[in-house]
Amino acid sequence: MKLVQFYQREDQERKLQVGVVKGDKEVVALNVAGTMRDVIQTANIRSLEEGAAYRLDEVKLLSPLTDPEKIICIGLNYHDHVIESNMQVPKVPVLFPKYNNCLIGQDDEVVIPSEVTQCDYEVELAVVIGKTAKKVPLENAMDYVFGYTVLNDVSARDIQLNEPQWTRGKAIDGFAPTGPWIVTADEIDNPGNLGISLTLNGETMQNSNTKELIFDIPYLVSFLSNTITLRPGDIISTGTPPGVGMGKKPQVWLKHGDVVEATVEGIGTLRNTFAAE
Structure with missing residues (x-):
């Protein structure tokens, strides 16, 4: 899996989301609260429910981790x-x-x-x-x-x-x-x-x-x-x-x-x- 943190470019609040990159042009959001660090602590990441899909050019990719402890x-x-x-x-x-x-x-x-x-x-x-x-x-x-x-x-x-x-x-x-x-x-x-x-x-x-x-x-x-x-x-x-x-x-x-x-x-x-x- 390719996992990203992103926000929708049209989102004025720039709400952070965690998603999965599918193919070369699509990001599918994961229905989870929190950041990538929270997702990593999930016992089975592949069991997480998927949400909305976006084209890669519709989102701004952030650092995939923004809050590591170290x-x-x-x-x-x-x-x-x-x-x-x-x-x-x-x-x-x-x-x-x-x-x-x-x-x-x-x-x-x-x-x-x-x-x-x-x-x-x-x-x-x-x-x-x-x-x-x-x-x-x-x-x-x-x-x-x-x-x-x-x-x-x-x-x-x-x-x-x-x-x-x-x-x-x-x-x-x-x-x-x-x-x-x-x-x-x-x-x-x-x-x-x-x-x-x-x-x-x-x-x-x-x-x-x-x-x-x-x-x-x-x-x-x-x-x-x-x-x-x-x-x-x-x-x-x-x-x-x-x-x-x-x-x-x-x-x-x-x-x-x-x-x-x-x-x-x-x-x-x-x-x-x-x-x-």
Whole structure:
């Protein structure tokens, strides 16, 4: 299933709805109260009653999650990205947070603050947790995965790399475009072997495969759950492959009017435009 959060474009109140994408052009609303996080906690999501159907062009897609308890991001998790970043291969996962203020959706505009002069892109496969996970054994870790989405870990390098911690350069408003939907885990045979890529104004900048992850999804779920209780709707963003703007020669920084498309095989393409504050 492809699950979305949306509102009808004609709805002046912009009431949030949760729906299922059918085919390429239709969204069918689910008759549920609440947000996607509430739907994820439903015992049998396929039993939910369906409501009105809309054409995709009649709705505005939001981030498929707008209220997760946690967004845990993994840094330096592709070997070649570690090299281009001039850093050491980590012995344990490198963690940093993003927050709900960062989440925006398909075709939303990413505003680059006036303070930021080195804005960068990072396509990532994001994992959505489906049930409470605490001290999960490695062999059972995938049982706790609800689905997958695409996340662009937008980064202000001039802030991130010039302060003791990364948070202020990573958790800027709108710096976690996510979507366009969540694909449920049963639709992805092997999340450890998916093509992952990103284009900037139509030019390919990143092109890799999730099999290059240093720490794979089962390891991350188990590792994190040892000390952090994961809740339904939590997001784990698994890191970015090589090709970020910081690693280019000459370096490439996002600017007003740039269009970024982040793609993960089997999930879809997340598209956003960047604008100067």
